[in-house]
Amino acid sequence: MQLLGSVGERDHEMLTDGALGMVRMLHHKFDDTRRALLAARASRDPGTVPDFLVETASIREDETWRVAGAGPGLEDRRVEITGPVDRKMTINAMNSGACCWLADFEDATSPTWRNIIDGQVNLHDAVSRVISLEQAGRTYRLAEDRRLATIIVRPRGLHLDERNVRIKGMPVAGALVDFGIFLHHNAKRLVAQGLGPYFYLPKLESHLEARWWDEVFTSAERWLGLDHGTIRATVLIETLPAAFEMEEILYELRDHAAGLNAGRWDYIFSTIKTLGDNPSYVLPDRSAITMTVPHMRAYTELLVRTCHKRGAHAIGGMAALIPSRDPAENERAFAAVRADKDREAADGFDGSWVAHPGLVATCDDAFSTVLGERPNQLDRLRDDVDVTAEDLLAIGKISGAVTEQGIRTNVTVMLGYTSAWLDGRGAVGINGLMEDAATAEISRSQLWQWIRHAVPIADTTSVVTRELVESLLQTELEQYDAPRARVLYDLFVRTTLADELPDFLTSIAYREQLLEEAVR
Structure with missing residues (x-):
């Protein structure tokens, strides 16, 4: 070694x-x-539209199995x-007053x-x-x-x-x-x-990847002399393929499983990555892809139903707001966060995420209003939910458009985040939101998809082209010094303007980061 x-x-x-x-x-x-x-x-064939697996239907149909559930100190989330x-x-x-802290070696x-x-x-x-x-x-x-x-x-x-x-x-x-x-x-x-x-x-994409982690956990427990099942894991359902294998993922990890999380930002990125070649699945500006649009609503409702059916926690998505010094702006933003958390609590989620300590009380109050003194609402089974593959793929039902501002925002976020990431910062405040690798991935993949399908720009007679995006890129690059601008331009071209969408920005940028570390 x-x-x-x-x-x-x-x-x-x-x-x-x-x-x-x-x-x-x-x-x-x-x-x-x-x-x-x-x-x-x-x-995986990029033209394949995901569906529930025929070969694992017996796992979904078996009503008897349950997961290990919350470990000690993890009952209230x-x-x-x-x-x-x-x-x-x-x-x-x-x-912070939060019940749990996600200590993040990944996107943040x-x-x-x-x-x-x-x-x-x-x-x-x-x-x-x-x-x-x-x-x-x-x-x-x-x-x-x-x-x-x-x-x-x-x-x-x-x-x-x-x-x-x-x-x-x-x-x-x-x-x-x-x-x-x-x-x-x-x-x-x-x-x-x-x-x-x-x-x-x-970022799991299949139950086979969940099986891999379960085997890792079991070997590690044996190595350290821990009881089987001491380790507990919550899986982020943040890829489109995984949304069709929620029950199978819990089943593979059942002795170690605590719950599932609705990783909303990476889920949007994965949707583009999985279906981006198909013009029927073009997404509008990121700001229009709320948790109440049809396919996102179907995804979250299925997650709650699946978790509670199997005795697992259902954890909601990220509130990325950074509190502002402007009282009026803060009031509007906190009201939006509260509405989001109220919706999750009412839908049956057992808890949710925030990115800033200033949001802990808002999230806590929303869930405490529903939970009271109970640690969770695992008893709420959501048998009323019936989500089909078509529901999970109802992307064309979003009301929204691609706008000039949406294009510009994606260029800004992609460059700003990548530059900070190369400098060693994985969570970056941009325009009042805590951006991480997932939101940078959305930014670049949306630009790629819009160029690929020459998507019309709202309130104009133009479509999204590589030339348009490059012109915005050059304008944004003027704020960086020459060496950094060259690196950012190269990464932008390789990850966003390539003929085929690379899987991950961070995999490509990591090599550049290593080179910069060696120079420093």
Whole structure:
């Protein structure tokens, strides 16, 4: 095993023989299968419209099986805060009043080596209850007068390698690095605290990928001498193919499954990626794709019904608002967030996500109004819901258009986020919203789709063309210095203006980030 990243003063505490031994074991046992699963994704016919699987119908029809459900300290999830694993965010999230904190190594973290290993240090200190920070004359530490948020770690997706950790010259999966190091150092301490090692699993596309994770969990538990089922996972249903396999995903993970989450932003991106070649499935401006449009409503209602049928938590989507200093703007924005959370609570969700501590009370109040003192509403089975494949694919029923402002906003978000990501920031405030990798993916994939189908621009006689997007790109690039502008232009062309849509922005940008890290 080779470690190629820069060395920090506390790396030796995380990169121990025991932790690296676990990563090595998991790599040897599971990397070949991971690569086969990724190859299966790549081989999927881009013209195929997803449907419920015939070969797994018996799992969906069997009314008897249930998942393990919430682990200790995970019963009440009415409000969860998400964010990167930097030290200040770790402390603020734990103190926020949220029930849970999604400690994010994925979409909200730019995977520089320092971010990854320092994030592990921060989580270990948080689990050990010794974390503190001196910054700008202030001291940040964990509160002693309130309940701290339960930590749920989101490792990187299966597609992302960690190129600073190599075995026989091959990069190790970022997911196994994030999972293995955290579990080795914290699992037994969490169990001793009456909690457990909990994870969010991102970007799964099939029940076979859920089976892979279940086998990883089982092997890791045996390696550490943990009881089977100690690990609990919540799966983000944030790809269109996964929406057709919700029950199968829970079934494969049933001894380790806690719930499913409606990962709304990546779900929109996946919809474009899966169906983007088909002009019947063109999406309008991102602002028009609300959670009440037909196909998004069908997706969330099916998720709640599926979860509660199987004894799993249903967790709602992200409120990405960043509170403003403008009172009038804040009032409008908070009202929209409250309406979104009221809808989720009324639909049967057991909790939801926010991106900023200032939104915790709003989300908490919305769910507490429905839940009262109950920790969840798993008893609300939603037998009234009957979602078909056609409902999940009712994209043409959205009322909305592609506008000049929507095109410009996508260019701005794509460039602004990519630049920040290269600098090591994975969660970025842009135009009052907390943007992460998922929203950057929506921005570039929408531009690609609109160009591909020459979509008409509202209130004009024009259509979206490559030339139009490039002209907006050149204007936006004027705010960056020349070296960064060249890098951003190259990445934009490769990820957004290519003939075929690349799977992930971050996979391509990661190579550039490594080059910039080496130069620094």
